[in-house]
Amino acid sequence: MSTRNSLFRKAANAAATSHDEHANPDLAATNNTPIEQTRWNGWGNININKKVSPHGAKLIKSHIGKSTKLPSVSLKDVLKTVPKSRLPAAITDLDIVSTDREVRLRHARGQSFPDWIAMHSGDFETFPDGVAHPQSTADVEQLLKLAREHDLIVIPFGGGTSVVGHINPQKGARPVLTVAMSKMDRLIDLDFDSQIATFGAGTQGPAVEAQLGEHGYRLGHYPQSWELSTLGGWIAARSSGQQSLGYGRIEQMFAGGTLVTPQGVLEIADIPASSAGPDLREMMMGTEGRVGIFTEVKMRVQPQPEQEVFKVAFLPNWAAGKAVLKQAVQSNIRLSMLRLSNAVETDAHLHLGTSPSQFLAISTYLKARGLNSDKVMLTYGVSGDKAQNKLALMQFNKLLKQHGSVTGKITNIMGSVWAHGRFKFPYLRGTLWERGIMVDTFETATNWGRIDEQMAQMQEAVRTALASEGEEVMAFTHISHVYKQGASLYTTYFFRAAKDHAATLKRWQKIKHAASMSLAHGKATISHQHGVGRDHAPYLAAEKGELGLQVTHDILKSLDPEQRMNPGVLLED
Amino acid sequence: MSTRNSLFRKAANAAATSHDEHANPDLAATNNTPIEQTRWNGWGNININKKVSPHGAKLIKSHIGKSTKLPSVSLKDVLKTVPKSRLPAAITDLDIVSTDREVRLRHARGQSFPDWIAMHSGDFETFPDGVAHPQSTADVEQLLKLAREHDLIVIPFGGGTSVVGHINPQKGARPVLTVAMSKMDRLIDLDFDSQIATFGAGTQGPAVEAQLGEHGYRLGHYPQSWELSTLGGWIAARSSGQQSLGYGRIEQMFAGGTLVTPQGVLEIADIPASSAGPDLREMMMGTEGRVGIFTEVKMRVQPQPEQEVFKVAFLPNWAAGKAVLKQAVQSNIRLSMLRLSNAVETDAHLHLGTSPSQFLAISTYLKARGLNSDKVMLTYGVSGDKAQNKLALMQFNKLLKQHGSVTGKITNIMGSVWAHGRFKFPYLRGTLWERGIMVDTFETATNWGRIDEQMAQMQEAVRTALASEGEEVMAFTHISHVYKQGASLYTTYFFRAAKDHAATLKRWQKIKHAASMSLAHGKATISHQHGVGRDHAPYLAAEKGELGLQVTHDILKSLDPEQRMNPGVLLED
Incomplete structure (x- = not known):
């Protein structure tokens, strides 16, 4: 077993430093990633690639058959299709507004599947008529005032990482101004007593943590899009991060802040808890740019954890894995994350997430421990106080054993490998x-x-x-x-x-x-x-009911009576 | 010290069984307390009294001076002032509607200070024209339909325990029908897998816990009004219970359910978490009867704790006590409750919550341990898994010691005495x-x-x-x-x-x-x-802002366009 382990460790170390997976050079930077450093027609930083392993490609082929690449249009060719801006001079004369064709193109689409088709076919359909880069709440107020005067559509833009069509302009008579929040990327205030950090809403994940890190603090919100997505985007779309079990969803982190709406500025008070009527925070979270733009946000933060560990375990089958998860959370075991892949995903992950030598080492190990193709992979973590982590791991290990888990040095290493590479999957x-x-x-x-x-x-x-x-x-x-x-x-x-x-x-x-x-x-x-x-809007009624949609609609109407903000998103009308 | 302890224990036992503090005979009952068993002009069960100790009365007198009792009107005399009902026959003919004068009187007021003045002076100002006791969601739907047809005001009534004027009819031309939810007091379903209990929204605290207790489960919501207040009332007014630190506020417990509004039935889906737009649960919680009536509610419950302990500690002063609380919560120590009385409250509590012998024992003990009049009393608890409780108490004790705490057998007994008598203070x-x-x-x-x-x-x-x-x-x-x-x-x-x-x-x-x-x-x-x-409505604007009030107003209007539901509550207009 020690041979297999050292084989795996060697392979893991090699992968971590290979050309295949550069560490993102900007993950510790306190600044946002400039949009020019990101792919105009795909995911992420232009310096980062992730290869597919030959055994991974083979597995997919065995399921779906042989596939052929679609053609991809060049940036140069798409730029020719960007039409002249329809914005009036009162807008384009502003220093913070650009009508540059590439800037507009780079703010036209997100990361949904239709977006990828558009970006590779060149059929963008629409582009914003201009992109504003406000530097303050006052800038945003001015932009919304001008938008009213000149009857513009306004689309708030955070990291551009939406996978469901949050930021795409619709066709229509009204010119479209996209408001990109990337310049509002600073930690403005950190109240150590109340553990509240005030940030510009355009701050991206790595810049949030790097700026907090300088003071020994952490937010702890790690969605898969973390490299590029922003605080304002997380709040507007109700994001949830990988360690939500320990750190909570964005709803638990967002304490209040400033929302600039067409009807004026809404200051949401950062009060710890209140019984004074319906919760304004919870009414504004999830409005997806339809009522206004978050400019400064107050986030509940905490000291960096004394200890953080991620581990992997395998269980014989889905039922066993699910039982472990359910019992762990229902008995208050203090983990920071729990993730359970079903058997097909476990198989896919072992193929796609490994080098050939790693794949061999892990497969041999798991087979020797009696697991078959029903096996499921469980990733878990603790983050915080050492004594609390120790108790949590003890209680969780007991639960794992009760359900027939397979763990060992090799699975512990897999946990570290997962943590290292977790933002590379996209x-x-x-x-x-x-x-x-x-x-x-x-x-x-x-x-x-x-x-x-x-x-x-x-x-x-x-x-x-x-x-x-x-x-x-x-x-x-x-x-x-x-x-x-x-x-x-x-x-x-x-x-x-x-x-x-x-x-x-x-x-x-x-x-x-x-x-x-x-x-x-x-x-x-x-x-x-x-x-x-846009992609989920047609299906929302089943969840909210007719009356639920009506109330949601009336909230949007209350703050944006002229349907100026991001129309077509969230609700179809 | 053992002498003082045994003196205190003897005194504590005597208090627990004295005629002064009957255990509420209905605290383990699965049924609601019938309203006839409650005081018509004061708090709680007619069989329960709490005497004031002579040293307690003396302490208050030393602060405010000698006081004189106000006269109290008799029930018989108030009944004479209840006017004829203005409800039409279509309503009064319903089996579930009563226009009995005493029933109307008993649903006219809550427990606010103006309510007490009204109940003792006899100047009630208004009474509902009738009281309905629906037994199902369909009954409530029918009542709201008739209310629309006959242009009635409708006031939802849970336990009648509001201390800020939630249930008082306003003067006006439209007849007032109060809808008392006391007959909808059953556990309807208990999903052990998802730990969701469905209840009639009129179920009072003791009946909630007794019905769950039959299955080994608990909700864990213990507001001071617990003996009489109801699930629907807690949700409508965003209640928080004594063990909110461990069990959460009502917001964390309410998973969804049925809200009957003048515009129709809103079914709030019980989904664990969602990013699909603003949260309907959070929009409806805190509406205080202004949009409709909760009829069936789905609550997140959990198995009864393996162990529950309440303790008391004394700290030298407020700063030390506050530091303990802040550090405990910010370092995730898993307590179920924390309560810190300032020095004046500590003094008052020691006077008002003790018999003369207890007072002597405790005072002597604390003085001997070096505490002076700056001392503060800290009550804390753990509830749940024994191993988790043990770690929590160990970590918390360390924190207490760091800040100069005084604890011992006598303070542990005080914790038990607090737990025993905690619903008697009102x-x-x-x-x-x-x-x-x-x-x-x-x-x-x-x-x-x-x-x-x-x-x-x-x-x-x-x-x-x-x-x-x-x-x-x-x-x-x-x-x-x-x-x-x-x-x-x-x-x-x-x-x-x-x-x-x-x-x-x-x-x-x-x-x-x-x-x-x-x-x-x-x-x-x-x-x-x-x-x-009503009492806090004039001050809400400072917290919510003008736009915040506007959005809140528009939610109410969306579901109750004719301002039929509980007007004047929450928002003044």
Whole structure:
């Protein structure tokens, strides 16, 4: 066993320093990543790539068949399609507004599947007429005032990482001004007594943690988009991070702040708790840019943890893994994260997340310990006080053993490898795209009593969505956020590109509709962490009910009576 | 020391079984307390009284001077003032509607200070024209339909325990139907897998716990009004219980349910977490009966704790006690409750909560341990898993010692005595009333950085509010709910009755205004746990801002466009 372990460790170290996975040079920077440093037609920093392993590619092929790359348009060619700005001089004369074609192009699309099709086909449909980069709340107030005077549409833009169409301009007569918050990226105040940090809402994940880190503090919010997504975006779309079990969702972190609306400035008081009527924080979180723009936000932070550890365990099957998660959270074991891949995802992860030598080492190890193809991978972590972590790990290990877990040095190393590479997975999307393998994800949350049924239904819906074309879709699922009441389910799927961009988009639309319909029965949310955007808006009624939608609509109308802010997002009208 | 301890234990046991403090015979009953078993003009069960100790009465007198009892009107005399019902036959013909004068009188007022003045002077001003006792959601739907057809005002009524005027009918042309939820008091479903209990919203605290207790489960919500207040009331007014640190506020417990509104039935889905737009639960909690009536509610419950312990410690002064609370919550020590009385409250509690022999034993003990009049009393508890409790107590004891705590067998016994008698304190209000000593409370929450300043300001505002009359007001404060960001502050005050009811009410109005103004600066909430009602509505703008009030108003309007539901509560218009 020690041989296998050292083999794996060697392989792990090699992977961590290989050219395949540069450490992001800016992860410790206190500044945002300049948008020029990101891909104009894909995910992330231009200096980071993630290769697909040969055994990983082979696995996908065994599910969906041989695939062919779609053509990709050049930046130069798309720039030619950006039309003349329709903004009036009163706007374009402002120093903080740009009508540069590339700037507008880079703020036209997010990271949804339709966005990727647009960015690779060159068919963008619409572009903002200009992009503003305000540096203060006063700047944003001025922009909204001018937008009213000149009847503009305004789209707030954080990191541009939406996967459901939050930031795309609609076609229409009114000129579109996108307000990019990237210059408001500073820690403004840190109240050590109350543990409240005030930030510019445009601060990206790494810059949040780096600026807090200088004072020994941490926010602890790590969504998969963390490298580029922003505080304002997390709040506006109700984000949830990998360690939500320990640090809470964004709802628990957002204490209050400044929201500039077309009707004026709404200051949300940062009071610890209140019974004074409905909660304004909770009314404004999730409005997805439809009522205004968060400019300065007050976040609940805490000292950096004394100790943080991530580990991996394998369980014989899904039922055992699920039992461990449910019992851990319901018995208050103080972990900071729990993530359980189902058997297909476990298999995919072992193929896609390893070098050939790592794959061999882990597979041999798990087989020797009696696990078969039903095995599931469980990733867990503790973060905080050492004594509390020790008790948590002791109680959790007991639970793991009761359910037949396999753990050892090799799985502990896998935990560290996961922690090291956890923000690199989105880069795989581009690598697979180049091979004609289309990837997308969707996610939900439901009660424990419905988890198995829901997972089965959504996977089946996705797998069979292209049956009429004779296409197989590969789908797998994990739980990554657990609550006493239930858990999230996150499904990833692969399918082959069709003959062209339009036909490929149609395939995606079929899958997306099938997946969304499997959620639209009022028992599972249309989204646990991605938000509604345009892609989920048609399915929201099943969750909220007609009256629920009406109330939501009336909130938006109250602060934006002229439907100036990001229309079409969240609610279709 | 063992002598003092045994003296105290003997005294404690005597108190626990004395005629002074009957254990409430219904605390383990699965049924609600019938309203006929409660005082028509005061707090609680007619079989329970709480005497004031001679040294307690002397202490209050030393602060506010000699006081004289106000006269109290008889029930018979008030019944003569109840006017004829204005309800149409279509309503009064319903089996579930009563126009009986005593039933209407018993649903006309809550437990606010103006309510007590009304109930003792006999000047009720208004009464509901009838009281409905629906037995199902369908009954409530029918009532709201008839209310629309006959243009009635509708007031939802839970336990009648509001201390800020939630349930009082306003004068006006439209007849008033109060909808009392006491018949909807059953556990309807218990989902063990997802730990969700569905209850009739009219279930009172003891009946909630007794019905869950039959299955080994617990909700864990214990507000001071627990004996009579209901699930629906807790949700509608955003209640918080004594063990909120461990079990959460009502916001964390309420998973969803059925709200019948004038516009139709709003079903709030019980999904563990969601990013699908603003949170409907959080929009409906705190609406205080202005948008509809909760009929069935889904609550997050959990198994009864393996172990529950309450203890008391004394610290040398407020600064030391506050440091212990702040550090405990910010370092995630897993306690279920923390409560810190300031020095004046500590003194008052030692006088009012003890028999003469107990008082002597404790005072002698604390003096011998070097504490002076700056000393503060800290009550804390753990509830749950034994290993987690053990670690929490170990970590907390370390913190206590660092700040100079005094603990011992005698303080441990005090913890048990507190737990035993904790729902009896409200009964003291009636006892003191009989001596002409007026009692009221108010409460807030603010960030740790503002706690001391806020406490000083609010106590000073109250103490000096009657200075122009030459009257002293005795005021003291505790923290009873702690958050990483800040804490609640709860102030109790005593003042003398004036020459008559009207003049006494005027005194209260002066104090209430002074107290509320000390909160109305947007940094401290107008209420952390009592809600807004009528008494706090004028001060809400400072907390929510104009736009915040506008959005709140538009939510109410969306579901109740004809302002039929509980008008005047929460928002003044």
